[in-house]
Amino acid sequence: MAKNIRNFSIIAHIDHGKSTLADRLLEYTGALSAREMTEQVLDSMDLERERGITIKAHAVRLLYKADDGNNYILNLIDTPGHVDFSYEVSRSLASCDGALLVVDASQGVEAQTLANAYLALEHNLEIIPVINKIDLPSADPEKTKRQIEDAIGIDCSDAILASAKEGIGTREILDAIVKKIPSPAGDDNKPLKALIFDSWFDNYQGIIILVRVFDGKVMAGKKIKLMATEGVYEVSQVGIFSPKMEPISELSSGEVGYIISGIKSVTDTKIGDTITDADNPAQEPCPGYKDIKPMVFCGLYPTQSHQYENLRDALNKLRLNDSSFNYEPETSLALGSGFRCGFLGLLHMEIIKERLEREFDLSLLSTAPTVVYRVTKTGGDILYIENPALLPEKYEMIEEPFVVATIFMPKDFIGPILDLCQEKRGFQKSFTFIGKDRIKVEYELPLNEILWDFYDRLKSLSKGYASMDYDFIGFRESNLVKLNILINGEVVDALSLIVHKDKAYYKGRELTEKLREIIQRQMFEVVIQAAIGNKIISRESVRALRKDVIAKCYGGDITRKRKLLEKQKEGKKRMKQVGKIELPQEAFLAVLKVK
Amino acid sequence: MEQSPLFMPNLLYIHIPFCIQKCTYCDFFSMPYDESVAKTYIDALYQELYLKKDFYTTLKTIYTGGGTPSLLPDECFKQLFICLKDNFSFSSDIEITVEANPGTINESKINTVLSLGVNRLSIGIQSFNNDELKTLGRIHSSEDASRSIEIIKKEGINNFSVDLMYGVPGQAIESWHNSISTAVELSPTHISTYELTLEENTPLYKLLKSNKPVPQHKREISYTSPPLMGGDKGEGENEYKKSPPPYPSPIDGDGNIINGKFPTLAKGGKGEFANKIKLPDEELIIEMYNHAIDYFASCGYEHYEISNFALPGFRCVHNLNYWDRGEYIGVGAGAHSFINGIRSKNTEDINRYIQDLNSGIIPEIESIKLTPTDTLKEIIFLKLRKTEGININTLSDITVSRNQSCHSALDAESSFFTSLDSCFRRNDINILQASRELVDEGYLEIERGYLRLTRKGIVISNTIIVKLFERLGID
Structure with missing residues (x-):
């Protein structure tokens, strides 16, 4: 049976056509008729479609009758397309035996092409290169092939030329999947061993877990154990997505499908965990499990304090479906009660914030994102600081997270981009030509430095052509200080930040100046100061509001005047009252605007 | 519609949307004066007054504003007032105001309006500094202003108001001192002072934003004999026909009305x-x-509203009604009305205004029924404009809503006013609480049961009002 199964993923840089190709495969194999297809079925969340990225992985079973006359089961395991979710990508790839590497023939190899291709190679996947978008006038399939060969070192002599948009090459791709990707290995008779690569909460069924079964079988009634979290549950249903949810009698080795077993929370179904027989467990779990930790943090506060409970409920609901972010109640002197939330990366943070506001109708104020710092106290105790305001006065050592960033760019932009990396405290690790006109550089950089404007500047310096990916490499000691912002003499804790000492003066000056532009005039003068410890390093002030009056009010047009006042009031709604001062959301993100 | 005679509005506003030349700061709708359009317009006004005559009881005030009402030829004024007298009764102490531009005032004009019963003039002087007048694009000079006041006093009108403007580009404090003292020397009964508000889409706004030198108007702006004030001999009219007006005619060759554009500023030369x-x-x-x-206080003028000053007994009854949220009916293009808790507005488009009324339709384009919250907001921001403030003890404001509820019961909307009453009662209790901090900080004060803005609060009254809205929890 397993010999007729092929488990595969599609990997690609963003916008290279992964979702469109998935749609074509579904359509071609009759999983969905053309009429049933809403565009890009796999990206089901509105946000995913709007942003053109896949946030959650999915798995679809396709039935395909190949040239050899046999019927095959092709399990397409979709992967998230953003660096923030690279662990999830790695677990999806670990569930596959092969991958389609899709590269846009007009764009060539990009950072995520490479990152994902390397991940696939790490998992010993059979890679099938697909040169997509060959219908575009600017397509250069030969050059793209050479780039793949140079950058990744895989043979592209029989790469498939395709246009997912036009349906060109679809059959060739399906045939290549059958011919080149090995059928899954595994033994039905061994104890159950299934890898969790996704899970989510369903209002009716509870937690739905997506698995790849490596050994053994799983069926309703079986008692299972999750090896990392050690929970034991009884399976109530197993099935597949076709892409509709279809219960089946059992999932056996080599198969991909879902398990429902009365689990209530995604925190109990960690991605990468192994499911085994509770009574007869496997000796070893599937390799590669990591308890992934959020790397980027920010405070989320309701602009109106009465929305605190609603925010907590909303966070709770979102967390049901996404165990990769966490939140803890936190109290800010300036902002009142809110939550310190941790995310995999900036995009993840934006997505969560946007969903909270959109789906739960909340008006939120977020503090500037920060990384987590590792602080060794004088006694040797280690603290992880997720909120700059909480950095203790005295400590032995402070370390910050470093990443290795891989940047791809056309060679014309190399100068300014290297300058940028230098400015961001980077150390160059490698410099490689990919073909004649593209360059790959690797830099070790503090995560803190790439959090803010790095990506935007990279894009603008390269006219949009550079791409980037990064991997966490560990904590390193740095010369860091806490920069406090005082408003009318009071430290506003939500504005504190940890910065490199060499940049502290500059940042302090820039930040007070930005705040002066952002803070609207109030009924009294507002003095903004930046301080390191007790030392004030810069000062700006916003003059008191002196004049704000509707000069004329006659002629009977009362409604216009009322609306004018209402507009003024509306503008205040997103303000946060800090003491007697009203601060707009932008004030808390002002630091992001400091170069 | 059935109306209770007791609570009909008795204030009438008439809008005359024509000007000789648009002022550089003005964003109100107006069009270049053209006599034949004006005549058609007066016919339409007649229609609207006729259609609305059943809404009125005895008129207590008539206010003719613009635009520049004073540029209407005598016959138009006569026609208008005949129409008013045909359709309405006037109370014995009626206040009849006409707005006048000093550049359009002459003896015969004043005689005409006096003979028609006009007993108050509002003169748009703005400044006694000719440079400022040029910047503002006014058609008159400082000398014209003084002369026009002499004329109206000679003809026997002593009840007149003057408008003055401060915050004009280039204006120095000495110039403002001079303008207000010159104004006081002319002994008006009433003075309005407005800060120049820079509105977008005005020539002045664009000029100041473009940061270029301000070009001066090409045309000589001193009008010693206004071309539009035809004397009884009819010479003026002939003269006007002979020499084309200094701006494009709003009438095309076929006699259709076209919306002419004002030549606002001459090309820089x-x-x-x-x-x-x-x-x-x-x-x-x-x-x-x-x-x-x-200064005005030292001269005996009472400061009774943010921008208005009057000698005792000479407050503008018509305008007071706006701030007291009384009802009124407006006629004319762009005119507003407030009846029965509904604020409505006529089209500003003069063509449409005329066409609609020719077909017997009232050209209303907007009609907003105030919610209790809207009403409460209005009470706060309108009453705080008056230096007297809001009476918080005797709940005089409830009386306003009670009055309104009397009509509204007639059109089965009583629930609205019930909720207004309760909304007000609830908030009335809180208004002391809501204003406490602002009182402590010296922006508001409470005296003998009245809550009002202080000198410190008045200049930032928008901010104070919005804070009050917030504290009262009204959105």
Whole structure:
């Protein structure tokens, strides 16, 4: 049976056509008729479609009758397309035996092409290169092939030329999947061993877990154990997505499908965990499990304090479906009660914030994102600081997270981009030509430095052509200080930040100046100061509001005047009252605007 | 619609949307004056007055504003007032105001309006500084203003108001001192002082934003004999027909009305640029305002509303009604009305205004039924405009809503007013609480049961009002 199964993923840089190709495969194999297809079925969340990225992985079973006359089961395991979710990508790839590497023939190899291709190679996947978008006038399939060969070192002599948009090459791709990707290995008779690569909460069924079964079988009634979290549950249903949810009698080795077993929370179904027989467990779990930790943090506060409970409920609901972010109640002197939330990366943070506001109708104020710092106290105790305001006065050592960033760019932009990396405290690790006109550089950089404007500047310096990916490499000691912002003499804790000492003066000056532009005039003068410890390093002030009056009010047009006042009031709604001062959301993100 | 005779509005506003030339700061709708359009317009006004005559009881005030009502030829005024007298009764102490531009005042005009019963004039002087008048694009000079006041006094009108403007680009404090003292010397009964508000889409706004020198108007602006004030011999009219007006005619060759554009500013030529001028500094503007309040007080003028001053007994009854949220009916293009808790507005489009009324339709384009919250907001921001403030003890404001509820019961909307009453009662209790901090900080004060803005609060009244809205929990 397993010999007729092929488990595969599609990997690609963003916008290279992964979702469109998935749609074509579904359509071609009759999983969905053309009429049933809403565009890009796999990206089901509105946000995913709007942003053109896949946030959650999915798995679809396709039935395909190949040239050899046999019927095959092709399990397409979709992967998230953003660096923030690279662990999830790695677990999806670990569930596959092969991958389609899709590269846009007009764009060539990009950072995520490479990152994902390397991940696939790490998992010993059979890679099938697909040169997509060959219908575009600017397509250069030969050059793209050479780039793949140079950058990744895989043979592209029989790469498939395709246009997912036009349906060109679809059959060739399906045939290549059958011919080149090995059928899954595994033994039905061994104890159950299934890898969790996704899970989510369903209002009716509870937690739905997506698995790849490596050994053994799983069926309703079986008692299972999750090896990392050690929970034991009884399976109530197993099935597949076709892409509709279809219960089946059992999932056996080599198969991909879902398990429902009365689990209530995604925190109990960690991605990468192994499911085994509770009574007869496997000796070893599937390799590669990591308890992934959020790397980027920010405070989320309701602009109106009465929305605190609603925010907590909303966070709770979102967390049901996404165990990769966490939140803890936190109290800010300036902002009142809110939550310190941790995310995999900036995009993840934006997505969560946007969903909270959109789906739960909340008006939120977020503090500037920060990384987590590792602080060794004088006694040797280690603290992880997720909120700059909480950095203790005295400590032995402070370390910050470093990443290795891989940047791809056309060679014309190399100068300014290297300058940028230098400015961001980077150390160059490698410099490689990919073909004649593209360059790959690797830099070790503090995560803190790439959090803010790095990506935007990279894009603008390269006219949009550079791409980037990064991997966490560990904590390193740095010369860091806490920069406090005082408003009318009071430290506003939500504005504190940890910065490199060499940049502290500059940042302090820039930040007070930005705040002066952002803070609207109030009924009294507002003095903004930046301080390191007790030392004030810069000062700006916003003059008191002196004049704000509707000069004329006659002629009977009362409604216009009322609306004018209402507009003024509306503008205040997103303000946060800090003491007697009203601060707009932008004030808390002002630091992001400091170069 | 059935109306209770007891609570009909008795205030009438008539809008005359024509001007000789658009002022550089003005964003109200108006069009270049053309006599035949004006005549058609007066016919339409007649229609609207006729259609609305059943809404009125005896009129207590008539206010003719614009635009520039004073540029209407005598016959138009006569026609208008005949129509008013045909359709309405006037109370014995009626206040009849006409707005007049000093550039359009002559003896015969004043005689005409006097004979028609007009007993109050509002003169748009704005400034006694000719440079400022040029910047503002006014059609008259400082000398024209003084002369026009002499004329109206000679003809026997002593009840007149003058408008003055501060915060004009290039205006110095001395110039403002001079303008207000010159105005007081002319002994008006009433003075309005407005801060120049820079509205977008006005020539002045664009000029100041473009940061270029302000070009001066090409045309000589001193009008010693206004071309539109035809005397009884009819010479003026002939003269007017002979010499084309200094702006495009709003009538095309076929006699259709077209919306003519004002030639607002002449193209910059040699020697036509004044020095680079900008808006006076905020502190200077506040100084001007405060000086005016003190100066007028020293001359016996009571400061009774943010921008208005009057000798005892000469407050503008018509305008007071707006701030007291009384009902009124407006006629004319762009005119507003407030009846039965509904604020409505006519189209500003003169063509449409005329066409609709020719077909017997009232050209209303907007009609907003106030919610209890809207009403409460209005009470706060309108009553705080008056220096008297809001009466918080005797709940005089509830009386307003009670009055309204009397009509509204007639059109089965009583629930609305019930909720207004309760909304007000609830908030009335809180208004002391809501204003406490602002009182402590010296922006508001409470005296003998009235809550009002202080000198410190009045200049930032928008902020104070919005804070009150917030504290009262009204969105």
